[in-house]
Amino acid sequence: MASDRIFGAVVILVALAFFAGATQIRTSFLADPVGSKTFPMLISAAAFICGVVMLMRPDPEPDWPALRTLGALAIATVVLVAYAYTLKPLGFVGPTAVAAAIVSYQIRPRALPALATGVGISVGLFVLFRFGLGLSLFALPRGMGL
Amino acid sequence: MMDLFHNLALGFGIALTPYTLLLAVIGCFIGTIVGALPGLGPSNGVAILIPLTFSLGLDATAALVLLTSVYYGAMYGGRISSILLNIPGDEPALMTTLDGYPMAKQGRAGDALVISGVASFVGAMLATLGLMIMAPLLAQVAYKFGPAEYFALYLLAFSTLGGISSSNQAKAAVASCIGLGIAMIGLDTRSGMPRFTFGNMHLNDGIDFLVAIVGLFAVSEVFFFIETHGKGSAVGVKLGKVTVPWRDLWDSKWTMLRSSVLGFFAGVLPGAGASLGSFMTYMMEKSIAGKDAGFGTGVPKGVAAPEAGNNAAAGGALVPMLTLGVPGSGTTAVLLAVLMTLNITPGPTLFTDRPDVVWGLIASLLIANFVLLAMNVPMVKVFVRILQVPPAILMPGVTMVSFVGIYALTGSYFDLLLVTAFGVLGYMLRKLDVPTVPVIMGILLGGAMEKDLRDAMVLSDGDWTYLFASPVSVGLWIAAVLGFLAPIALRRIIRKPQLVADDIDDGGVRD
Missing domain, CATH: 1.20.58 (Methane Monooxygenase Hydroxylase; Chain G, domain 1)
Incomplete structure (x- = not known):
């Protein structure tokens, strides 16, 4: 339970950081309609949703070693x-x-x-x-x- | 039809040279050993050997023949540890343990090994024939695919792989996202600007997928052995005299044929691959045989079905991998990595531009099958002996071979650090029941997936509805959504069988 919640929270944080990082990508004059920021942003959005799901519905706790x-x-x-x-x-x-x-x-x-x-x-x-x-x-x- | 024979002749012309044949035999031998070693399955076995093969400087066809024979060999070898030790080398091999291990405990280990070897041969053989017929047809269709269709196809691969291989949709999806995110690191091919490199020069070229594969598959396995102190890999059942059980083989002929056909088609589905193949064939044979047949207690058909299905699916998985560039399983993902390292881009053009590669590969698969049958039925005892290498010697060896392979290939200490980091990541993910295959798929396909999205938008001048403009892409999107969501509903009805529990005082298993 707790492990999945922590992992979900980490995923959310990393997804947010990844999104923030994506906004900082420098673009060049060779622009295309999508650009180099959109796809990373889509990934971070998908990861964010997964993080929330894991936070809400965690699996049973794995066997962590001693x-x-x-x-x-x-x-x-x-x-x-x-x-x-x-x-x-x-x-x-x-x-x-x-x-x-x-x-x-x-x-x-x-x-x-x-x-x-x-x-x-x-x-x-x-x-x-x-x-x-x-x-x-x-x-x-x-x-x-x- | 004439084309087929013409192409095959071309393939055998390449594969039947003494040098290539020698490579195929060596590959099959190493592959069977790697597959038979407990804890090393086809994907991590091939993963360790890729960097080494490339640092040897073999040409494309030779490297491909060597590594695919290793792959096929590992598929054969995996059943040895499934049957004798109850340790499946990878996910699809789990089904073989269900009847194989009980058979071994009844003292019929030799029979189980021979039956599974022959079933593997039948499955792999029929699948290679299927590959020869289907792949060129699919390549014709794939010619018509534009970037929008490819984008949808990649999505389908991720959703079915995640949907089937994991028990938790969110975890499978997060694994794909991790992989795709890692693929974004490095210089953007279109603008030439760095992305997510944190100013580190080493990251400008991106993260090499070989580094990720070796870390996630091989080094994480070492961590698991340290955690368990190698327990559970104890020497299992003894193997007596090996004879050929002709009766059992004859009785399960229809089982093998049915399972091969079903397994092949399961393997062709992009993303689903071999796990589905062995699972479905076992379930099918179990319901055909009925309750009295005793599936799960150690019956020959229960060994024949998943092995034929598993190997047929492995062949089937090569169809989407070669024609579309979409792998159907962990091992085909590793093979895709092989092709990409050799600068061979799989896809429909592969069949017209590099027929030597495609048909040379197919011919060497056919040859490898016969070599493996010859190696695995009479020589099975040799491989069984190798199982007895204690993990305290085996695992340090695996670690060092992995590291040296990467070092010989890239010559960079930074990549060795990354291998370690991926090993830790792989350990954590597997502990949390997050599948690692989608991570590899993400790293392998991320660049192509983004490129197709951007190409599609260039074609449509930024109109997003273009992604759903053709009937093919709509069909792929629907299949992707269904493939992701359907297992949630099905999971309530069909339960995946677990590893058979083992009584310590039974069958001579040592702690």
Whole structure:
């Protein structure tokens, strides 16, 4: 109940913000009868109506995981974000091993197998991608060979 | 008719080269594995492999053959996890679990796998034949479609997809709106002005649909595994010796044929696609067989019907996808993404401008079917072994392959951030029971839908009644409204079956 109401409210707010954003789109001299604002405005109107419906008629509450699991999901997200930032400067092998090990640990919390999984996936995928499929990946930080 | 054979000859000329054949075999093999892995269905399986395929630099036909064989392979492979583990890889596969899993628990897992493999073959084969006959006809009709008709057609696809695939109309519609809204990000093609980019240079080109597909389908799945700690994907029923149950196959021949025909036509409806195909065929066979036939307790016909229907619908869904550019299901949406990345615009002109692509694709589908039948009946044990990869190894692998695929394709850390963001979004949406397929459809079709609306208004000089000026567009608008509203009424009458409940102490399922 509450989840759907909150989601409905978020949808309404985003729809309003999207509408406001649409009014700010700059137009050029190459105008057509519809213009570049109308379609986004139609979308936001449709989303607004859906938001109201969800606010008024929510579905039964979904099973949200316990706080600890939510924490694990947050950690996974942070790890993936960090992976995105480090992949280029640090090379493929290191960040991939760390990220894969952490994700593995979160599915099955046993340290040694998780570590082995991380290293195995990292090295295995590197060999497959670099030498099998010929993608241009760098194993180590720039300037350290490979 | 002569045209058909001429075209087929052209197609086989392309598909029967050793290189293409090899790609088809590899694609079928990978596809079956991907489909068989618990938690990976056809759409997310193909989604992960698209970026990798493109970074390999294959040409258009080769990439298309490889990915469609993966798609067909995943449709076959999906039934393995449905039957042995009671885990459907995607929505249409749910119907196969209803009788497949009970059969497996009775010790007839091998029979169920062979029956479903043959049913898949019959369904896919007949659907490919149907595709060969119907697609050129529909392409002729589609030539007459103007922008107003296309706009109405897109609307129809969104409304039927939302209407059928979700239990809540508002949620399905909101999912379409999210997708369409994301499609608006980037430079407006007509005025050249940025929209919703917040001054961020990375957003000027818009959001790549591959990034969205991988995030929403694959990364969100990883989050679900973290939430459940991989429980529920435990090793299920044992598979004994596999023999061919000729009697059961012979007994369900009419079931397979009927289901293939019905499934094909369900798949042709834009937006409705494969879910409807497997659902309708199961329900039809259940009512033909009557109460005493024991549907739901593990009967061969209950496995044959949805598998034939599902695979026929998958073939049928290619008809609107190729001729109109409107996908009929999550997987065809992913295939549309493949075509768009290859700079191939589906539509009626595809049949005249690029007959090599269309008929090469059809010929490779025919070949893939035979390869898959050969792979899936005698070699089924090999794939069953792959099911036993523990999720703690599988899911990190899936995550890394997804990320590397996107990185190899775009080389941008920003896209990796977006993949993560879409993964979180997909997790939240699926938790809230909001379907994610309409989001993908919105991102894929948003640009074309807006363009058609604007073209229509240019043609009519801003007169909005032009949208309803032709009988075809009026018909499409009526169908769209009905397709959206009818499920609300029907839902009271027909209830969608849920996954069969599993007793822990029964059938050797481990926690």
